[in-house]
Amino acid sequence: MKPYDRGIRRVVTAGLLLAITLLLTFTNVAFIPVPTPAGSATIGHIPAIIGGILEGPFVGLVVGLGFGFGCFMNPLVTAVTNDPLVIWLPRLFIGVTAGWVFMLLRRANKRVLAVMLVLLALLVLYYSYQVGGKILWLSVLIAFLTGVGAMALYHWARGEDVTIISLAIAGVVGSLTNTILVLSAAVWRKVPGIGPEVALGVGLTQGIPEAIISAIVVVAVVSALRQIGKRRRGARL
Amino acid sequence: MASYDALRHLTIGQYIPTGSLIHRLDPRAKLVALACLIAASVVASKYSNALLLLLLTIMLVKLSRLSLRSMLASLAPVMPVLLIMASLQLLFYGGVTRSGGPNRLLVDWGPLHISTASVRVIIITWARFATLFLLITLLTSTTTASALTRGLEGVLRPLNIIRVPGHEIAMVGAIALRFLPILGEQLEAILQAQASRGVSETRQSRWRFLANTRRMAQMVVPLFVDAYHRAEELILAMQARCYHGGRGRTYLVVSTPHVSDYLTVLVGVSLVALAGVLQYSILP
Numbered sequence: 001m002k003p004y005d006r007g008i009r010r011v012v013t014a015g016l017l018l019a020i021t022l023l024l025t026f027t028n029v030a031f032i033p034v035p036t037p038a039g040s041a042t043i044g045h046i047p048a049i050i051g052g053i054l055e056g057p058f059v060g061l062v063v064g065l066g067f068g069f070g071c072f073m074n075p076l077v078t079a080v081t082n083d084p085l086v087i088w089l090p091r092l093f094i095g096v097t098a099g100w101v102f103m104l105l106r107r108a109n110k111r112v113l114a115v116m117l118v119l120l121a122l123l124v125l126y127y128s129y130q131v132g133g134k135i136l137w138l139s140v141l142i143a144f145l146t147g148v149g150a151m152a153l154y155h156w157a158r159g160e161d162v163t164i165i166s167l168a169i170a171g172v173v174g175s176l177t178n179t180i181l182v183l184s185a186a187v188w189r190k191v192p193g194i195g196p197e198v199a200l201g202v203g204l205t206q207g208i209p210e211a212i213i214s215a216i217v218v219v220a221v222v223s224a225l226r227q228i229g230k231r232r233r234g235a236r237l
Numbered sequence: 238m239a240s241y242d243a244l245r246h247l248t249i250g251q252y253i254p255t256g257s258l259i260h261r262l263d264p265r266a267k268l269v270a271l272a273c274l275i276a277a278s279v280v281a282s283k284y285s286n287a288l289l290l291l292l293l294t295i296m297l298v299k300l301s302r303l304s305l306r307s308m309l310a311s312l313a314p315v316m317p318v319l320l321i322m323a324s325l326q327l328l329f330y331g332g333v334t335r336s337g338g339p340n341r342l343l344v345d346w347g348p349l350h351i352s353t354a355s356v357r358v359i360i361i362t363w364a365r366f367a368t369l370f371l372l373i374t375l376l377t378s379t380t381t382a383s384a385l386t387r388g389l390e391g392v393l394r395p396l397n398i399i400r401v402p403g404h405e406i407a408m409v410g411a412i413a414l415r416f417l418p419i420l421g422e423q424l425e426a427i428l429q430a431q432a433s434r435g436v437s438e439t440r441q442s443r444w445r446f447l448a449n450t451r452r453m454a455q456m457v458v459p460l461f462v463d464a465y466h467r468a469e470e471l472i473l474a475m476q477a478r479c480y481h482g483g484r485g486r487t488y489l490v491v492s493t494p495h496v497s498d499y500l501t502v503l504v505g506v507s508l509v510a511l512a513g514v515l516q517y518s519i520l521p
Contacts, residue, residue: 005472007482011405012471015412016464019420022413027421041446043453050461062409073373081362082369083279192326192358213450220454221461 014059017047018066025070041210044070045094046217049174052099053167053222060095060174067091081191090181098174105166113157113165121150164219171218172211179207253378258497259301260379264388266498271376273505277512278368284357286515287364293508294371301379308374327351327359386411387490390483404483412471420464427459 025044048067052060068088071077077087105113124146132139157165183199194202254260259267274290281287298305312319328351344351380388386407393403436455 005476007405008472008475008480009468011408012412012468012475014409016416016420016468016471018409018413019416020460020464022417023420023424027424043457046457062406065406066410066413072369082275082365084275192362209446213446213453216447216450217454217457220458224458224462225465 010055010059013055014051014062017051017059017063021045021047021063021067022070025067025074041206041213043213043217045091045175045178046171046214046221048091048095049098049171049214049218050221052095052097052174053102053170053218054225056103057096057099060099061092062095064092064094064096067094081186081189083189083191086182086185086189086191090185091178093181094174094178097177098170101173102166102170105169106163108162108166110157110162113162114154117150117153117157121146164223167219167222168215171215174218175211175214176207179203179210251378252381253303255302257300257302257379259297259375261497262501263492263494263498264380264384265391265492266494266501267376267380268385268388268392270501270505271372273502273509274372275369277509278365278372280509280516281365281512282361283516283521284361285518285520286512287361287368289515290508290512291364291368294368294375298371298375301375303375303378305371308371308378311374312370323359323363326362327355382411382414386414387488387492391492402483404486408483416464416467419467420460423463424456424460427456431456 021044024042024047045064045067048060048063051063065088068084068091071087071091072082072084081087125143128139128142128146131142180203183194183203186194187196187199274294278287278290281290295305298308343353343356377385389410390404390407393401393406396403436452
């Protein structure tokens, strides 16, 4: 493949993913009902994650730029704040982080992934130990949920392809980038009504379902496009 | 089912030719001036500069001979949500807003606090919102998609020095705008095909969000696969026509900026300065 053929592929893929982003942002098909105060989770940021995974972080950045533009045009977003540093800047990084994570993990083996899972679980357990000093029941709850979550993830990952696992992780990371950076930017720029406590609450209740949804959709779409794990996935979706 | 039919007509702001002064401006000048005005409206957080910018934007809409009423009419569907959000901000954030200046409580009744600061936040947020909405609608209704792409490429050209691929970014935008209605039509076809096979249209309870996500994936995956096939065709077509990026490319339409274009940019820059000066002045 000549260098400019690679360039054409990047430009065209980014263009079509951007079209999908705008389609999902401007219509109401992209809202999944979830049990949180906001009532629905969006999948508008998913094309940026997929762009980062398929064609590298730069395509993810360009699609993220377009997603920021779509949010900028959305009256429901701009009625809260019209600060480009809150609406636009954080969204550039969605595809970049997802692309980087996928590039890093693509060649990993299962042992590395298991060690990462254990480290993550230990980190959350340490957090629950910290909480335990103030609110005991919350600490026990967090520890219990961490244990159950880690077991479930381990059980799921044991039977899956490494590529599928890294796709899911890239999806989660991309989605969390969106949640964390947008809310931090909102707190930093002092958007009326979003203080640190509100941001933390919104982040937990909205960020976690969006991350799970993002992982499911990213795995489904990329494995359909790349024909990964065709035998198992093809039957389920 | 009827709700799917609207997808095909999805466009970001319809181009409405009226031949006004604003229509005839160079797209590059329009983009730079728009960026300046958006920057000014972000800086503005006082009554004086926020309302001045709103007034100026309304004057620009009048100058472009477009109908202000029909522009605002497109906001009607989201109005109830916006009003609920605004009233929540008004009622509950009176004590929370920590903006400077004297903050006097107007209403203090149980958990409800309405202060001068919360009234101010609401008025300024809405003025900024209206400014931004009108500006973006003004840009898209006075500029064709191709002129917009050309303008974007022209604005990004100086960034080539720091290796920002301006031509490629503009091309991505052009492809996205071209394929938006086609993919909308495709999404509509997918939804109808699935409805005809008995996929229920009503969504499940929000607690079963994994089931809802799987339904969503059934709809989104064919859309992505279709886009991927179209991308492959387009890549082949572009290779066959020897497309090789922006380097050494010449253009069919070469626009030379006029005096009015330079004036537009100048006015935009001076408005940012004015908004900044008003921000630190003694005016409210």
